Amino acid sequence: MEGTPQDIDRVVSNQRSLLETIPEMVLLVNNNHWVEYMNPSAKNFFGDLCRQVINDDPLNQNTLSELLKIVAKTIQENKVGAPLETAFGQSHIEYTLAPFRGYNDDSLYWFFIRDLTDYKKQLDELSSFHNNIETILSHKINELKESERTRQKLASELNSLKEHLKEQPAEGKMVGSSRALSEMRSMVFQVAKSDATILITGESGTGKELVANLIRESSNRNDKPFLKINCNTINDSLLESDLFGHEKGAFTGADSKRKGKFEVVDGGTIFLDEIGDISPRMQAALLRVLQDGDIIRVGGNSPTKIDVRVIAATNLDLALMVQNGTFRLDLYYRLNIINISIPPLRERKEDIIDLTTHFIRKYRQAFKREINFLPQSILDRLLLHNWPGNVRELENVIQRAVLMAKNNMITENELFFDTQPGNNNQTPQKNYLQRIDGRTLKDMVADFEKDIILYSLEKNHGNVPQTVKQLNIGKTAFYDKMKRHSISPKTLK
Numbered sequence: 001m002e003g004t005p006q007d008i009d010r011v012v013s014n015q016r017s018l019l020e021t022i023p024e025m026v027l028l029v030n031n032n033h034w035v036e037y038m039n040p041s042a043k044n045f046f047g048d049l050c051r052q053v054i055n056d057d058p059l060n061q062n063t064l065s066e067l068l069k070i071v072a073k074t075i076q077e078n079k080v081g082a083p084l085e086t087a088f089g090q091s092h093i094e095y096t097l098a099p100f101r102g103y104n105d106d107s108l109y110w111f112f113i114r115d116l117t118d119y120k121k122q123l124d125e126l127s128s129f130h131n132n133i134e135t136i137l138s139h140k141i142n143e144l145k146e147s148e149r150t151r152q153k154l155a156s157e158l159n160s161l162k163e164h165l166k167e168q169p170a171e172g173k174m175v176g177s178s179r180a181l182s183e184m185r186s187m188v189f190q191v192a193k194s195d196a197t198i199l200i201t202g203e204s205g206t207g208k209e210l211v212a213n214l215i216r217e218s219s220n221r222n223d224k225p226f227l228k229i230n231c232n233t234i235n236d237s238l239l240e241s242d243l244f245g246h247e248k249g250a251f252t253g254a255d256s257k258r259k260g261k262f263e264v265v266d267g268g269t270i271f272l273d274e275i276g277d278i279s280p281r282m283q284a285a286l287l288r289v290l291q292d293g294d295i296i297r298v299g300g301n302s303p304t305k306i307d308v309r310v311i312a313a314t315n316l317d318l319a320l321m322v323q324n325g326t327f328r329l330d331l332y333y334r335l336n337i338i339n340i341s342i343p344p345l346r347e348r349k350e351d352i353i354d355l356t357t358h359f360i361r362k363y364r365q366a367f368k369r370e371i372n373f374l375p376q377s378i379l380d381r382l383l384l385h386n387w388p389g390n391v392r393e394l395e396n397v398i399q400r401a402v403l404m405a406k407n408n409m410i411t412e413n414e415l416f417f418d419t420q421p422g423n424n425n426q427t428p429q430k431n432y433l434q435r436i437d438g439r440t441l442k443d444m445v446a447d448f449e450k451d452i453i454l455y456s457l458e459k460n461h462g463n464v465p466q467t468v469k470q471l472n473i474g475k476t477a478f479y480d481k482m483k484r485h486s487i488s489p490k491t492l493k
């Protein structure tokens with residue numbers, strides 16, 4: 001240091017007064033780790049340790065030895081200038097080491113120390129507060145997530161419920177807004193409440209069973225039993241005893257008296273489907289029910305009163321059958337008190353759009369498909385077709401299309417009609433049934449086989465390999481069959 005002794009004294013005294021007043025703690029330590037100087041803040045914190053070696057005071061001993069350890073370590077590691085931090089007893093300090101050349105040119109060290117205890121405490125408090133907040137927030141976030149999950153679950157339940165509700169009323173409902181169907185619908189509701197016998201007529205697949213269900217649902221007997229009997233599936237004697245019951249010993253196997261369906265359903269409704277197929281004997285028994293309101297059990301002779309409403313359905317022309325003598329006129333009159341005739345689909349093409357939408361919705365839900373688009377070209381094709389299989393055919397076409405559709409749209413590729421456009425009014429199935437009379441099963445199966453081969457070849461424009469593939473039959477076997485049925489693919493091109 002240069003200058004006059006007065007200059008030096010002035011600087012030293014200025015330094016000293018600075019050191020005496022600042023809140024930071026300052027220590028001057030010599031090479032032997034003796035504390036040469038402590039400012040008041042330092043003394044206040046550590047006690048006066050100036051020029052002390054470890055003495056007898058245990059508190060002082062601890063403080064001093066702890067401080068000297070820090071001093072020694074820092075000097076040894078020469079960590080000059082960088083603020084360091086350490087715990088000191090219960091406190092926490094930050095200290096910085098700086099070299100100081102002494103008045104006698106000896107090497108000394110300044111220790112600038114700050115007590116960070118309060119600051120640390122505040123930091124800890126802040127961090128624990130922060131942690132608390134974090135915990136609270138994460139709880140809250142979890143709660144929110146949970147309630148969001150609940151909300152989503154409820155929303156999805158609500159959606160599926162909505163879907164469900166949207167679908168529910170449509171099920172079993174007569175879809176269609178054509179004039180013919182509207183008139184028929186209002187007739188159904190008009191006659192349902194009476195107990196009158198109703199004959200439902202219409203081609204196959206027009207919805208006769210659906211109408212029977214509607215009549216019963218809208219009748220006063222809607223909470224009473226409802227029995228459906230398909231007259232063409234049960235053989236004559238069984239059907240009779242099944243319907244009217246039998247007395248003990250009425251026929252072989254009749255070990256005991258048994259109530260028939262008419263008696264069991266007493267008070268309710270019986271739906272006799274395919275009524276055109278019942279035998280003359282059954283026709284007589286049924287006439288009795290409708291005329292006198294009683295039945296006679298098979299093998300019995302006393303009548304039993306019953307209260308059953310009869311709904312019958314057929315796709316045959318009963319009037320024609322009466323003319324041919326295959327259906328009783330008196331029964332026909334009794335059945336035909338009220339006739340609900342369902343027009344074929346080709347006569348009410350306005351219904352095709354409604355029905356198509358209805359079936360898309362039904363099968364979209366059933367097959368979990370997202371079909372929501374039906375190109376106009378497809379609709380045009382549906383409108384062009386003349387639907388010999390009626391609503392059932394349309395339902396089949398749509399069901400297949402929805403199942404096979406690739407994206408959210410039905411295309412030409414998924415459109416397969418059950419019947420060729422321009423076919424006659426009856427489904428092929430009904431054609432066969434009407435051609436049953438007097439023919440052997442073998443002949444009928446052969447006929448059916450021939451028709452399938454012709455139909456498939458026609459569809460494939462006479463292409464045999466393609467037809468063989470579609471029908472999944474061996475080529476040789478197929479040629480054999482063609483020969484047997486005298487079919488030449490050339491004529492079908």
Ligand SMILES: Nc1ncnc2c1ncn2[C@@H]1O[C@H](COP(=O)(O)OP(=O)(O)OP(=O)(O)O)[C@@H](O)[C@H]1O
Pocket residue numbers: 173174175176202203204205206207208209210211314315355358391392395
């Ligand atoms: N208007 C309609 N609305 C909705 N579905 C209909 C309608 N008409 C018919 N269907 C449906 O078409 C299918 C055929 O109907 P249904 O069985 O009642 O015909 P059907 O006249 O009794 O035929 P079949 O003479 O061959 O017994 C059923 O799945 C039915 O639900």
Ligand SMILES: [Mg+2]
Pocket residue numbers: 208209273
């Ligand atoms: Mg039916």
